[in-house]
Amino acid sequence: MTKLSLTLPFQSNETLPSYCSRIAAVNGIESASEFSAHFGFRFDRLVKGGHAEIDVFAELVGKMPIQLHRGQLSQHGKTVVIQESIFTREFIDTDRCRVCPACVLRDIGPQFSFHRAYGRTEWMLRFVHTCPDHKIPLVTFGGGRKNFGDFATQIRAIIEELKTHASKPRLNIPIRLQDYVINRMRGSKTQGGWLDDFPLQAAAHFAELLGAVVRDGSEPDLESYTSDDWIEVAEIGFGIAKMGEPAVRAALQEFLESNPMSRRVRASMFLGRLHAELLERHDQPGYLELGKFLEDVVRERHPNLVSDLPA
Structure with missing residues (x-):
């Protein structure tokens, strides 16, 4: 399989579903599911850590599968394994879009380049309540099961709400x-x-x-x-x-x-x-x-x- 001509850097604390979503967006494809279907793998399986899907996607972006493992979400029943840590679903939310609005707006810039915003691993964890950079509360948005994990598609739908939440005052409390x-x-x-x-x-x-x-x-x-x-x-x-x-x-x-x-x-x-x-x-x-x-x-x-x- 030929490497895509348009790719992006994989951020150090980015989830793998977010990276796939951004690759779809930068290549002008409406959703990660549509992108994956076009190239012969399933996004919903990549979201859950499917090795076959990761192998195909890695080839598309010109990386070895092991280079993507740091953002892989291995989901098995009630547990999720990421970066060698095991979490039960009580403490990690892989389905909904949980973000720092200020980080997302900074990422996409004034031109609203949605492929530049990426989902941080730590945003999924219940133990993390505020953005360590902007000191504002993280915000959770719902959304249909159709787009769960598809970060670029999710934030495109909530951009106006993000602007409102990003203006909230900073929390000057120890975390x-x-x-x-x-x-x-x-x-x-x-x-x-x-x-x-x-x-x-x-x-x-x-x-x-x-x-x-x-x-x-x-x-x-x-x-x-x-x-x-x-x-x-x-x-x-x-x-x-x-x-x-x-x-x-x-x-x-x-x-x-x-x-x-x-x-x-x-x-x-x-x-x-x-x-x-x-x-x-x-x-x-x-x-x-x-x-x-x-x-x-x-x-x-x-x-x-x-x-x-x-x-």
């Missing part, structure tokens, strides 16, 4: 957990310390939950949290966790002061939602280890603890 997540995704140096010992989703989720129980007690109403709440508790939890395991243990001690009447002591009696959320996800990478850590903390104070974790 250290999301910076940590982005740096780990990019392979950059982090300041997570102890958190680096755990898979990224488990580490970031634990920091959020830790901040939630420290701020709101052992039974926080997580379902009522707004984006601002998650940003605040993430900052609290990360501030503790980055100081290391001793700091986390110290923060949990205040929850262990009561003496339960029952002889069968369980971690959930003291740590409530923090322990329950980890237990619920014990089969996901890193959660079982963090659950065991919590039970070890409780066991030091209450040696008769009964574990709820699978053996």
Whole structure:
């Protein structure tokens, strides 16, 4: 297959579906699906990480398939693997268009060159709430299943809304957990310390939950949290966790002061939602280890603890 005469650079933090979408746009084709059909592969399969589709697309843009792997979204049921990190769909949104409006408008420029705007990997993650460059909230747009993953087509349809959202005031608040997540995704140096010992989703989720129980007690109403709440508790939890395991243990001690009447002591009696959320996800990478850590903390104070974790 002959390489296309019109191609674009693949950005370092760009998703592969976004790159394919931009290649379609720069070649004057209406959608990524139409583009892929013309060249004998399926865009919906490339979106999910299909190797055969990636091989064909790589040849079209004059690259080796391995050069595209950093933006590949390997989607299998309820999990998505990207850049060697595993996320459940609870924490990553691959279907809707979630963007920083200011980044998109900067990318496309005054001539509205839609092929220049690209979808950043970190925009898909629930742990990332604001743009690290512009300090404004990320915005999520819906859209039909027909165009999911087709970034250039999606932003073309919402350009007027993007202009409105891009003018929102900057948020001058610390966002250290999301910076940590982005740096780990990019392979950059982090300041997570102890958190680096755990898979990224488990580490970031634990920091959020830790901040939630420290701020709101052992039974926080997580379902009522707004984006601002998650940003605040993430900052609290990360501030503790980055100081290391001793700091986390110290923060949990205040929850262990009561003496339960029952002889069968369980971690959930003291740590409530923090322990329950980890237990619920014990089969996901890193959660079982963090659950065991919590039970070890409780066991030091209450040696008769009964574990709820699978053996």
